[in-house]
Each structure stands twice: as structure tokens, then as C-alpha cells.
Amino acid sequence: MEHLRLNFDTEIQGRPRTFVVEVPYVNGMVATSEFGPKAIYAESPEIAGAFRGEPLDKFMDHCKMQLLTMSKITEAETDLDRHIGALMAVVMDAYSRNRKILYGDLLLHIDCFSLLLKAAGFDPEEIRRMYPRITNTILDLYPNWVLRADELSAN
DSSP, X not given: OEEEEXXXXXXXXXXXXXXXXXXXXXXXXXXXXXXSOHHXXXXXXXXXXXXXXXXXXXXXXXXXXXXXXXXXXXXXXXXXXXXXXXXXXXXXXXXXXXXXXXXXXXXXXXXXXXXXXXXXXXXXXHHHHHHHHHHHHHHHHOTTTEEOHHHHHHO
């Protein structure tokens, strides 16, 4: 397995920023799950994809989408607020296009968010503690938006 160093350039509040995201890479797949608790991934079968990761081009698109959104957030008080705002905008965009979000896709967005936080210099242990709280907050705020594997098979 090799490790990729991916550079993402953006502008935040008029200043150029580069985020360097490091991820394991094998057979065209990027492992995104560095910060997700294993219990979250074991919850249902469709999460196996999120645990393994996603194709490199999709991962790049997810990171670029969050960074583009971050660049447009001008009223955030902190970098963390800007990151969270971008994550929520991406989740709401996914919902508006499909009227549901697969649980595994939600976790992929949170994985990307977490890796971008790490690239921004946030403490990895704090990111690990944040991950389940953010996941649960989204699930609590939008309980009818997220489609889990057992619901998918019932439809």
C-alpha cells in the first residue's frame, strides 16, 4: 500500500491556502477512514465501502467541494466553524439532489472533513473525538434524511 500526498489549493478570506491530505492508496482506492470509530463502520453492511474508502477521483472531488464551499463562507468566526459549515453545505447539497443520503456516503463526507481538519493542523485526537459527535448531530438533526442499509433493502 502506498501513501499519497494530495495538495489542494484554495483561497480562504482572500488568502491562498494549501491543504496537504495524506491517505493510504491501493488499487485505485483511497482509504478515508483514519478518524472514524470502527463501531460506526460495523453498524451495517453498506458501511464497508466507507471503511475501505472510495476511488481517488471521487475523493478528490469531495475534498474540492468542501474547500470550494469553505472559500465562500465569509461569516465564520473560526476555522472550525468554516469547516463545519462546509461539511453541512455538502450534506445539504447531497440531500437536495437525491432527497436521501446513504449512511456510507455521509461517513465519506465526514471522513473528508476530518482529513481536511488534519491538513489544517487540528489535533488528530480532537478530530477522533469530534467524529462521532458530528455524525450523531447530523443523524439527530436530520433523522429522515439518512438511509441506512436495512432501510435500503426494505425499499
